Amino acid sequence: MEVGSPVSAVRSQRVVLGNKVCPAVVTIKDGRIHKILPDGEDPDEGGFEVLDMGDSVVMPGIVDCHVHVNEPGRTSWEGFWTATRAAAAGGVTTIVDMPLNSIPPTTTLHNFHEKLREAAGKCFVDTAFWGGVIPGNQHELRPLLNAGVAGFKCFLIHSGVEEFPHVTLSDLHAAMKMLQGTGSVLLFHAELECHQETPELADPCQYTTFLQSRPDVMEMEAIQTIIDLCLQYKVRCHIVHLAAAKPLKMIQKARQAGALLTVETTHHYLNLCAENIPAGATQFKCCPPIRGAANQAKLWSALKDGQIDMVVSDHSPCTPDLKNLGSGDFTKAWGGISSLQFGLPLFWTSATQKGFQLADVVRLLSQETVRLCSLDQQKGSIQPGYDADLVIWDPEREFKIHEADIHHKNKVTPYLGITLRGLVHATVLRGQLVYRDGVFCTEPLGKSILIPARKI
Numbered sequence: 001m002e003v004g005s006p007v008s009a010v011r012s013q014r015v016v017l018g019n020k021v022c023p024a025v026v027t028i029k030d031g032r033i034h035k036i037l038p039d040g041e042d043p044d045e046g047g048f049e050v051l052d053m054g055d056s057v058v059m060p061g062i063v064d065c066h067v068h069v070n071e072p073g074r075t076s077w078e079g080f081w082t083a084t085r086a087a088a089a090g091g092v093t094t095i096v097d098m099p100l101n102s103i104p105p106t107t108t109l110h111n112f113h114e115k116l117r118e119a120a121g122k123c124f125v126d127t128a129f130w131g132g133v134i135p136g137n138q139h140e141l142r143p144l145l146n147a148g149v150a151g152f153k154c155f156l157i158h159s160g161v162e163e164f165p166h167v168t169l170s171d172l173h174a175a176m177k178m179l180q181g182t183g184s185v186l187l188f189h190a191e192l193e194c195h196q197e198t199p200e201l202a203d204p205c206q207y208t209t210f211l212q213s214r215p216d217v218m219e220m221e222a223i224q225t226i227i228d229l230c231l232q233y234k235v236r237c238h239i240v241h242l243a244a245a246k247p248l249k250m251i252q253k254a255r256q257a258g259a260l261l262t263v264e265t266t267h268h269y270l271n272l273c274a275e276n277i278p279a280g281a282t283q284f285k286c287c288p289p290i291r292g293a294a295n296q297a298k299l300w301s302a303l304k305d306g307q308i309d310m311v312v313s314d315h316s317p318c319t320p321d322l323k324n325l326g327s328g329d330f331t332k333a334w335g336g337i338s339s340l341q342f343g344l345p346l347f348w349t350s351a352t353q354k355g356f357q358l359a360d361v362v363r364l365l366s367q368e369t370v371r372l373c374s375l376d377q378q379k380g381s382i383q384p385g386y387d388a389d390l391v392i393w394d395p396e397r398e399f400k401i402h403e404a405d406i407h408h409k410n411k412v413t414p415y416l417g418i419t420l421r422g423l424v425h426a427t428v429l430r431g432q433l434v435y436r437d438g439v440f441c442t443e444p445l446g447k448s449i450l451i452p453a454r455k456i
């Protein structure tokens with residue numbers, strides 16, 4: 001079957017349906033899942049283009065709700081065309097774009113309209129959008145929500161870019177008042193500046209120098225602030241890219257007290273360790289920093305027992321010069337790691353060794369992420385009526401990451417040359433084959449997804 005073709009049924013010996021993996025034929029009508037038939041039973045109506053995938057796994061497409069596309073304004077860093085091709089190659093059928101790093105940032109209705117114009121006709125997978133909260137823009141929040149943003153993101157510390165300033169507590173009270181009763185969600189970059197001594201003569205090329213400059217107490221302090229606001233206003237709050245395990249106890253306690261609080265971590269915190277980062281290797285720089293192995297083990301057990309809800313990429317690329325790889329100075333390099341294309345195999349390679357099952361992958365990379373961005377009635381599950389967004393992959397197949405196979409605009413990544421388990425064969429977007437074995441559909445078939453206002 002050619003890429004770009006409509007698919008009217010997919011057959012496989014391993015279809016992930018809820019908690020089960022079984023042989024089935026998934027039929028598709030008008031871009032949506034129509035019926036799920038036991039294998040052997042043939043689709044009854046004629047003219048079916050059955051894509052027979054043997055024993056490759058068929059799963060809901062991955063929904064990565066933390067991606068910095070950077071368009072418009074910083075298109076040398078990334079863009080809709082390249083980011084969504086990387087997504088398609090990685091089995092990601094929906095991304096949610098972060099409001100910052102693009103110029104302008106998605107902090108006003110006017111800027112959101114500009115974002116939508118720029119995205120049109122360039123996306124190979126579906127794309128939804130977060131709005132941003134910055135000082136003084138509280139009157140833009142309701143209009144942005146009514147226009148279809150999935151929710152909002154803010155920073156409690158310098159964001160890395162000047163045009164997206166971080167908020168103070170009084171900005172947050174103003175924003176919370178606007179969001180109260182809307183059912184929307186506020187995402188927090190959870191690091192707060194704390195008073196601490198920084199050793200003057202520390203070598204900026206040593207990873208530990210950077211790590212010590214952003215200790216886990218900065219995450220603790222930020223998360224305490226978030227919990228207080230969340231309980232006070234009863235607005236849904238979400239902690240992006242939790243790196244430290246220490247705040248998990250207080251998060252759990254807050255949830256037990258009724259806080260509408262969710263938390264994500266990223267592939268880099270689950271796969272990379274501070275102990276293994278060489279001097280000068282600024283491709284590993286991100287914020288909060290990658291912490292030690294003992295911390296990482298705690299993140300994995302928190303994922304297992306549901307204390308961390310989901311795993312995302314936080315794909316945040318830049319041009320190679322901004323990584324300062326030449327000097328290797330961690331204090332000067334851009335913080336951000338590119339991994340949009342490799343989320344599924346990165347997660348699976350480690351998770352399978354820790355006893356996670358395919359159904360856990362669906363829960364952590366699709367079902368929980370669609371709930372966060374209010375797409376759970378439409379995406380993230382193989383059920384009649386849902387969008388026929390599928391990833392078809394081989395969880396046993398190993399492959400090596402070669403630069404030539406990376407579809408992100410800039411190829412700098414800490415994962416270059418590593419071998420992963422889990423090869424994506426095909427990606428189906430609303431019933432159309434958009435990627436198969438290295439070949440993309442020539443037309444970008446992705447849509448901008450506007451989220452209808454929540455009914456609460």
Ligand SMILES: NC(=O)N[C@H]1NC(=O)NC1=O
Nearest residue numbers: 159160286287316335336
């Ligand atoms: N501005 C931006 O993308 N920052 C991201 N990069 C990173 O490493 N953490 C972030 O929050």
Ligand SMILES: [Zn+2]
Nearest residue numbers: 189240241287
């Ligand atoms: Zn962040």
Ligand SMILES: [Zn+2]
Nearest residue numbers: 066098314316
């Ligand atoms: Zn981010």
